[in-house]
Amino acid sequence: MVKVTLKNLTKRYGKIIAVDGLSLEISDRSLTVLLGPTGAGKTTTLKCISGVLAPDEGEILFDDEPVTAIPPWERNVAQFFQTYALYPHLSVYDNIAYPLRERGLSKSEVDRRVKEIAEKLRISYLLDRKDPSTLSGGEMQRVALARTLVREPKVFLLDEPISNLDAKLREEMIYEFKRLCRELQQTVIYATPDYLEALAVGEKIAIIKDGKLIQYGTPQEIYYHPANKFVATFVGSPPINLIEGDLKIEKEGIIFQEGGVTIDLSDIAGDWINRLTGNKAILAIRPEDIHISREKRADSLMAKALVAEPLGHETIVTCKLGENEIRVLVKGFFNVKYGEEVWLKLNKQRIHIIDPKTEEVIL
């Protein structure tokens, strides 16, 4: 239960920079997600925090006390490894009991806590198993999670703890996990490459790419106010629509033009226009912020429907708007014929403008 501060954390493997000047403040008892694609430096960051890797530069502080010089066996953190890292020569029970025994807890206390966590993670039936390598992937993952959560450390570090479960179990685990974390009232740092998991689990999300912090905020901030093109496209499914075109500022207002499509942006004019480095702009809009209908309405754009993918509670409709393929999310079912004429109305308050040169989101 500490506040974790990373100051300019840098870790290199030879010429490769895994973590590049990462600074982050993770508040006490918060559930923070490190989100980023594979190879972004999430695992390295976690390993630096637990101490199994020594950073090349920068500092790690627990409650403003530097811990960089404290070896991992004295740092009192619990870490879940992406590879599970179960002790192959120990039984499931002994694996979970291991960190407690290493800390010299009494036999009865160890037994009580192992059984309690096994119950919570629904692996009690596995405790007698001798050889952990005979477990299924999902079982191994839960045993490893139990070994991590059985302790009461200063901070929990979880590296993709539920990535290898099947979809149904995973959904259950997200809920179970979040509940467990709130029950434990601990500082948790959680790494995942899956944005859905990040949004569902995290109270705060730190987006990391190429070892650098791109954006740090609540799930809502990340989703509605992405910092740049990478965040905008990385978070959200179906992905955000991007249309690159010319921006013209005329007397009548601001006009966005691309492939014969003209969008009037006068309503959302603001000082972002001054931040644009050229006269090109990328218009970004999420699929759920476009309204689709078969009748022409005011301020809507004509498009050709291509395919519809019904998902039950919603349908993804792909349309051709000018030269661009646009995805639209519709509630319920919406069947289209190939090439059918549809009308799209953009929710202008939800439009983002990205500068194509800097890739920054300026609106």
Next chain:
Amino acid sequence: MATTSRIVRRRSPVKRALLYLVVVIVCLIFVFPIFWMVTTAFKTRAQAFSWPPLFVWEPTLRNFIDIFIKRQTEIEAITGWELELATGAEIFFYNSIIVTFGSIALALIIGTLAAYSFSRYRPTGTDTLMFFILSTRMLPAIVVAIPIYFFYKALGLYSTHIGLILLYTMFNLPFAVWMMKSFFDEIPKDIEQAAMVDGTTPIKIFYKIALPQVLVGLAATVGFLIINVWNEFLFALLLTERSVRTVPVAIASTRGEVGINWGLIAALETLYVLPAIILIFLLQKYLLRGMTFGTVRGV
């Protein structure tokens, strides 16, 4: 195994029979000297020399008794040659066992620790050092025989158990280090890192986490080292006098003035080979793993 049997099953009966015939012939070629050795051990001197060779005879335990029991006068009266074995061969077996187990214990302790350090901590120049360790095995043993002889004489190690143990430890260390390093290299780093985070200090990680995972490798290494030492002849001959002499040297010394008592030699050899055969039988699956461990992965 499964693949092999599937292939065999698909073959025609004729081909299969031929295949087995080849296997049997090859086995006979390899087994025949051992067979001859064992049978000779149960023959009298006259029977051992008889031509055509005897395949049916009344086996005698005389040779085995003669190895251990002093009957100098009797044997000398019969054969007329002076027998090195006369005081009983148990001393040679004792020497072989002491030297083998002493040197293997040492080589394993030092080798395993060194291998673990090389594998996990990779000190500066690890690759060079590993090559350097191996390079001591590239020299033919005979090249260093004379220097070591004088060296041992000067240091008072000549004809001592500890002298032979140290020498064999040195010979076996490269083997132990290289083999054990490969096995340690196979342990995922995450497992040891998990143990660190769980509160285990590095020394404890070595024996509580790393060592239990390389027990198979350790067994394979032990097998190889025992074979190396158990059969060593050159230095045992050069550096020992009677009191420290090992069995291979003793066998070679069993020469008389009028000829060689093959029955005695065969009995001695049979007894000496027996523990090695039992050991290899027990360790065979580990030995196979030890022999193939590097071939897939490179170094």
